[in-house]
Every structure is written in C-alpha cells, then in structure tokens.
Ligand SMILES: NC(=O)C1=CN([C@@H]2O[C@H](COP(=O)(O)OP(=O)(O)OC[C@H]3O[C@@H](n4cnc5c(N)ncnc54)[C@H](OP(=O)(O)O)[C@@H]3O)[C@@H](O)[C@H]2O)C=CC1
C-alpha cells in the first residue's frame with residue numbers, strides 16, 4: 352500500500368464505531384475502491400474504518416502520558432463513581448479486570464456495581480494494549496490482557512482490581528457527563544477536528560458471505576419461489592404424499608388473476624393505513640451506528656384487532672372468505688410479484704443512501720447477492736419504516752386471516768357446523784403467536800432482522816410471501832385432510848404449546864428488557880459479561896441456559912402446531928423441519944455476527960453457556 356497513510360501491519364488507534372473511544376488496532380489492509388482500512392482490534396474484532404477514524408499511535412501515546420499526569424479518564428471516573436473508586440486502589444490493576452468487574456457473582460451486592468459499571472463503555476472494555484502494559488512494567492498485568500474469560504468466577508474484589516490509566520489502549524475524546532470539573536482532554540488542542548464527535552464510520556465488516564455467497568443468492572432467488580409453488584400445488588392434492596411428486600403444474604395463465612392482485616394491494620394499503628394512524632406508542636429502536644435511535648409506531652395489536660373486526664364484519668356481510676382458499680395460488684403469485692417490485696425499489700434506493708445507512712453484510716458489491724440480502728438497514732419513506740411494516744403487518748396479520756379463511760373452508764367442504772379440534776388448535780396456537788408478537792412489538796426492535804439485516808428480496812419475500820403462504824399450510828392441509836383428536840390428545844398438545852410459549856416469551860422479554868435498560872433493577876440478579884462495545888451479554892437467567900432459549904421455545908411451539916395434523920403426511924410437518932433448519936442457520940449466523948462484534952467476550956460467553964438451543968443436546 353505505497354500511497355496510503357497507514358501501512359499494513361502498522362499499529363494505530365482506531366475509533367470504535369458509534370463512539371468517541373479509540374483503541375489500539377492493527378492495519379490489515381486497505382481497499383482503494385471504498386477507501387476503507389480493514390483493522391483488527393485486540394480482541395479479534397475486525398472492522399473497516401475510514402481514514403478520518405484512525406489516528407497514529409505515536410500521537411496518542413504522547414497525549415495519553417500527558418493526560419495521565421494531569422487527570423486520566425480512569426481517575427476522573429474514580430472520583431465520581433463510588434463503586435469504581437472503592438475498588439481501584441491496587442497498582443496491579445488492568446482494564447480487563449475492570450471489565451470483569453461487571454460479571455456479577457453474588458446477586459445483589461455486585462449487581463449494584465453492575466448497574467453503574469457494566470454498560471459504561473469506559474468501564475467495560477476488555478481491550479488492553481500490550482505496549483501500555485510494558486510501560487507499566489508489571490508482568491502480572493500481561494496475563495489479563497483481553498481476557499474477561501478468566502474472571503467469571505472470581506470474587507468481585509479481585510475483579511475490579513484495575514488501573515485503567517496505565518493500561519487501557521483506548522482514549523475517550525469526548526467529555527463525559529460524569530467528568531465533573533474535568534477539563535476537556537488534551538487532544539482537543541492538538542487536533543481541533545476532534546472537538547465534536549463525528550458521525551460513526553460505516554464499518555462494512557470484511558466477512559464471508561451468508562447463504563452460500565454469490566452463487567447461493569442466484570440459487571435462493573430461483574429456489575424460494577419455486578419451493579412455495581411446489582408446496583401450494585402439493586397441499587392441493589388429494590394425496591399430498593411424496594410418492595406423488597411432482598404435483599401437476601396448472602396452465603400458467605391460471606396463475607395470474609387481476610382480482611387477486613387487487614385484493615393483495617388493498618390488504619397491504621389497509622395495513623399501511625392502520626400503521627400510520629397516530630394510535631399507540633412511538634417506540635425507540637436500538638441505537639444505530641450513528642448513535643441515532645429511530646422511532647417506530649408500535650400499534651400492531653391495534654392493527655390486528657381492527658383487522659379481526661373487519662374480517663368478522665365481512666363474513667356477516669356475506670363476503671365469502673373461502674375465496675382465499677380457492678384462489679390461494681393466484682393470491683400467492685400476486686404477492687410474489689409485489690415482493691419482487693418492492694425488492695427492486697429497495698435495491699435502487701439503496702444505491703443513493705450514505706454508507707452509514709447500509710447494513711453490514713449486504714454490501715458485497717455483487718448486484719445479485721446484494722439484491723437478495725438487502726443493502727439498506729432501515730429504508731424509510733418519511734417516518735414509514737418499510738422493513739418493520741412488512742415484517743410485522745401484512746404478512747403476519749395475513750397469516751391469521753388466511754387461517755381463519757381455512758377454518759371457514761373446512762366447515763364448508765366437510766359440512767361442519769364448527770371447525771374441527773385440529774383446525775381450532777392450529778388457528779388458536781398461531782393466532783396466539785402472532786398476537787403475542789404484535790403485543791410485544793417493541794421486542795422485535797431488538798431482533799437480528801431489525802437490528803442487523805438489510806431489507807432486500809430475502810426479507811421482502813419472506814415477510815410478504817413465505818410467512819402467509821407457507822406458515823398456513825397446516826390449516827390448508829386440514830381443510831381436506833381431517834384428523835380427529837381425542838380430548839386427551841388435545842390437552843397434551845395444549846400443554847406442549849404452553850410450555851413452548853412460556854420459554855419463548857420469557858426469554859425474549861428478558862433479553863429485550865435487558866437491552867433496553869441494562870440497569871433495570873428487576874434484572875439485577877442476572878450475571879453479565881461486559882464487552883468492548885459497551886453492551887453486556889447475559890450469562891445467567893434464560894440466556895445462561897442455552898445461547899438461544901427463545902429458539903428452543905419457538906421449536907416446541909412449532910411441534911405443537913404440527914401434531915394436530917397427525918402423521919399421515921409429511922407436508923404438515925414441513926414447518927417444523929423448515930424451522931429447525933432456519934433456526935440452526937440463524938443461530939450460526941448470529942454466532943459469527945456476535946463473535947465479530949464482541950470478540951473475546953463472545954468466546955467467553957460461549958465457554959460459559961455451552962449449548963446453543965437444546966440443553967445438553969445441541
Ligand atoms: N417464526 C419464525 O419464522 C421466526 C421466529 N423467530 C423468532 O423471533 C425471535 C427473535 O429471533 P432472532 O432475531 O433470530 O434472535 P434473537 O432475538 O435471539 O437476537 C439475537 C441477538 O440477541 C443479542 N444477544 C445474543 N445473546 C445475548 C445475550 N447472552 N445477552 C444479551 N443479548 C444477547 C445479540 O444482539 P445484540 O448483542 O446486538 O443486542 C444477538 O445478535 C426468536 O424468538 C425467534 O425464535 C425468528 C425467526 C423466524
């Protein structure tokens with residue numbers, strides 16, 4: 352890299368995205384096209400940074416020494432925060448130990464410490480520079496470099512044994528609220544451009560591509576719609592067993608129906624109208640890389656209640672909702688077209704947004720992959736958030752409407768006065784799932800899709816087509832494949848569903864509450880691991896049982912959704928099989944994202960919580 356400012360293998364100071372903290376990093380590459388440096392942090396986190404977010408290490412060391420003499424961030428903290436002050440006396444203190452202080456061992460006493468320490472970036476850091484350690488001439492400190500791991504089981508007194516001013520390889524250029532009368536740090540005089548924190552860089556993480564990369568994207572683009580078509584043709588057969596593969600393809604012209612297209616458009620517009628109504632809460636999303644927090648209208652519960660009233664009123668007005676059953680294929684084709692048009696729009700608009708609005712990972716430079724994966728993180732038209740709306744409204748509420756229509760179709764087709772037990776169970780279980788999701792809509796803001804994934808074909812198709820047209824297969828199947836259930840079997844299935852639901856809801860709520868307010872006193876009994884980002888990871892409670900307790904609950908519920916359909920065919924078990932694959936893949940995607948984000952703290956979490964989804968099994 353002859354013409355660039357920082358050279359490969361050079362040790363420099365890199366700003367942590369979204370903050371004004373600088374860490375010692377090593378330059379591992381420079382991309383002349385994007386003008387971004389790939390740097391690696393001490394804990395293994397790899398990011399791409401702009402030149403303006405990098406400083407030479409020499410300048411920093413000088414300034415840090417002069418600051419140490421006057422007033423270090425560590426000292427300033429210890430003056431203003433009692434828990435830190437009482438524990439920072441020893442001279443063998445390291446930043447890693449400060450980080451470890453946030454791992455709580457005995458509930459109340461240490462959780463009080465946690466509330467003050469654990470989510471404060473300055474106190475949480477586990478990145479320690481070797482160079483700084485050498486300066487301190489204390490060999491003992493070296494052992495603790497970058498290692499929150501060994502601290503999990505130490506006593507709190509030992510954990511907080513740290514002297515950050517000597518050892519931390521990061522510097523805060525912004526005056527903190529708790530600085531008291533502290534003067535702005537010295538760097539300001541030398542580097543005036545640092546006076547105000549600049550917007551965070553757009554760290555497009557150098558990573559392997561998900562979903563089989565570029566070739567995979569072509570495959571999924573063709574396979575997913577074909578698979579939905581196959582499932583819908585299969586479920587329509589009298590004997591939908593695998594021996595009857597492939598199902599006959601109807602004449603292509605019958606797949607298109609303008610009326611069905613109009614109905615889908617009306618449905619989406621109706622949901623959009625409910626979404627924009629100034630009813631319900633305006634919730635804040637998680638902080639973006641820029642530090643900004645978007646607002647979301649979380650009135651999903653209101654939307655499903657109004658939709659249900661409209662559906663019931665329509666039935667009383669004589670509108671035949673079984674139209675949905677008899678025109679299922681046409682409705683799905685129309686929705687598919689809408690999802691493709693939406694994805695094209697999303698891709699085009701993503702070409703015009705700034706780098707910090709792009710998601711990590713959907714920005715490979717390959718048009719097909721980026722179209723599939725999605726580039727823009729939060730595409731919005733004014734305040735209308737397209738990703739949030741699509742994920743939570745037309746498809747999810749549409750799923751319940753379709754199930755309801757299937758129950759009516761079952762009654763019509765089988766001459767029943769009321770739906771079968773099996774149909775009632777499937778309807779009620781899935782309705783509960785959706786209503787719960789909408790009731791706790793705010794919790795969606797802390798899920799992977801909302802926080803990390805770009806909005807492209809995968810989610811547009813997933814939200815609009817995949818969810819309403821494949822998650823309803825069990826109800827569709829029951830319309831013409833009755834499966835009588837005894838009251839005992841009904842009771843057992845209901846129990847299973849409730850167990851799954853309890854695990855799912857409790858674990859999701861725990862993480863959501865913790866992410867929203869890590870100092871929440873009701874969570875003070877939970878143990879946490881601090882990370883270099885300033886966020887902590889839960890290591891006890893539900894998230895200490897397995898790494899994805901919410902997936903476990905969801906899988907148990909999925910089992911309860913398939914059981915009412917019996918064992919005559921594989922088709923109603925399709926959701927269960929698909930869901931295992933989806934969640935195992937999501938788990939591994941999340942693992943690598945978190946590993947990249949949290950570095951060694953994540954490794955420590957994985958060592959402490961060994962199983963991913965099923966305790967002692969997986
Ligand atoms: N029915 C369906 O089709 C689907 C349902 N779901 C359900 O939706 C829900 C959300 O799933 P999903 O978004 O995949 O994943 P999660 O809600 O599990 O979110 C994962 C994120 O949680 C944070 N996290 C992970 N471990 C910890 C920890 N120990 N302490 C604190 N935070 C942690 C991390 O984000 P960070 O640290 O950045 O906050 C991580 O990226 C689940 O219940 C899932 O079952 C999901 C997919 C499909």
Ligand SMILES: CC(C)CCC[C@@H](C)[C@H]1CC=C2C3=C(CC[C@@]21C)[C@@]1(C)CC[C@H](O)C[C@@H]1CC3
Nearest residue numbers: 575742784787788798800809812813814817818
């Ligand atoms: C088309 C692909 C193969 C996969 C598409 C995946 C999507 C269908 C799912 C990705 C994450 C989802 C979530 C939900 C529905 C399914 C999708 C969109 C929920 C909204 C369902 C209700 C829960 O309460 C929350 C879920 C969040 C994740």
